[in-house]
Amino acid sequence: MSFCHSLWKYLGPALPMECPMCHAVDYFVLHSRTLALFAIIPLDCSYSLRCQHCEYEIHVDDEEDVAKAKGLAEQTRLLRQGAITEGDFARCLAENPLVCTRLVATVNATRNCPHCGAEVPGTFDRCWNCDAELGSGEGDVEEAPLEAGSDESTPSSFGGIQI
Ligand SMILES: [Zn+2]
């Protein structure tokens, strides 16, 4: 028996984007979750955006993000009622970038380690596998590639010096 109850409130679809988990392109739905004592005394309220197709959930922590997400849920409703146009909605989306979804996008953008080829999340600046520094990205990999030719092909001259 628990004295703390989680009250979920459905606030409506708010954000069209590709789910990083199941790759469905659909609206993420805004929910608020209130922790309440005996289901009456609210203790804490948190918000999240959820994929409608899988259980993927993005926590909306930032206060500004919460306000923006609520605004977008409202805009989505207006769009569905035909009160605003798709263009209006797109503009509203562009003007209200959510920090939480930007983080998701960065985490999802992976790159390959130039040294060992391991897939590394975009937020890492070191390879988790070989510990190579990944830096800011392209163009600064200056190390000579390791030549695998250690077999029969022994050069007849030593270090370029002719005898
Ligand atoms: Zn999903």
Ligand SMILES: [Zn+2]
């Ligand atoms: Zn590596």
